[in-house]
Amino acid sequence: MNHDERMEIIEAFLKKECFPTLRSKGSSYARKSNDVNANFKRAAKNLDLNKYQVWAVYYQKQYDALLSFIEGGEESEPIYKRILDLVNYPLILLTMLVEDGIVIAARTGEGQFITKFFRNENTPLSDRVKVVCGEEGNKTTKTG
Numbered sequence: 001m002n003h004d005e006r007m008e009i010i011e012a013f014l015k016k017e018c019f020p021t022l023r024s025k026g027s028s029y030a031r032k033s034n035d036v037n038a039n040f041k042r043a044a045k046n047l048d049l050n051k052y053q054v055w056a057v058y059y060q061k062q063y064d065a066l067l068s069f070i071e072g073g074e075e076s077e078p079i080y081k082r083i084l085d086l087v088n089y090p091l092i093l094l095t096m097l098v099e100d101g102i103v104i105a106a107r108t109g110e111g112q113f114i115t116k117f118f119r120n121e122n123t124p125l126s127d128r129v130k131v132v133c134g135e136e137g138n139k140t141t142k143t144g
Contacts (some may be wrong), residue, residue, distance in 0.1 A: 017080070018087050037096055051096060059089040 026036035035041070040051040040058075047054065062085040069079050097103040 013084075014087070017084050018091075021084055022088055022091065037092065037099065040092075040096065052093075055089065055093055055096065059086070059093075062086050062089065 029039035030036050031038060037051065040054045043054045044051045062082050065076070065082045066079070066086060069075060069082065094103060
């Protein structure tokens with residue numbers, strides 16, 4: 001496979017599979033709110049975790065299923081769906097980091113986004129955020 005062929009597959013997968021799934025599942029998980037990340041916050045509140053820990057559990061589930069497939073294990077759903085989720089979960093994590101001000105996203109004049117990590121990029125996330133329980137569930141706020 002050459003570079004152009006690979007990029008064609010990746011671009012088609014992102015546009016035709018990943019992005020529509022992000023839109024539909026995000027709306028579904030938001031329930032009656034406009035918050036597409038609400039399911040992470042609800043689970044965090046219910047399990048006494050922060051939303052990043054919940055994200056890690058959801059991501060790990062997909063990763064474990066991929067490893068099982070590679071090792072020849074049973075598939076409970078098609079492997080491309082697992083790959084789709086493994087692509088989308090880091091994008092969801094990015095939106096959570098932007099939401100909390102840990103990553104700054106800004107629209108450029110060309111319609112593209114630029115991102116910049118909150119200062120002290122080398123400090124572990126757990127040291128840069130403080131979990132505060134509020135009416136909306138676990139909220140994560142930057143500490144420094």
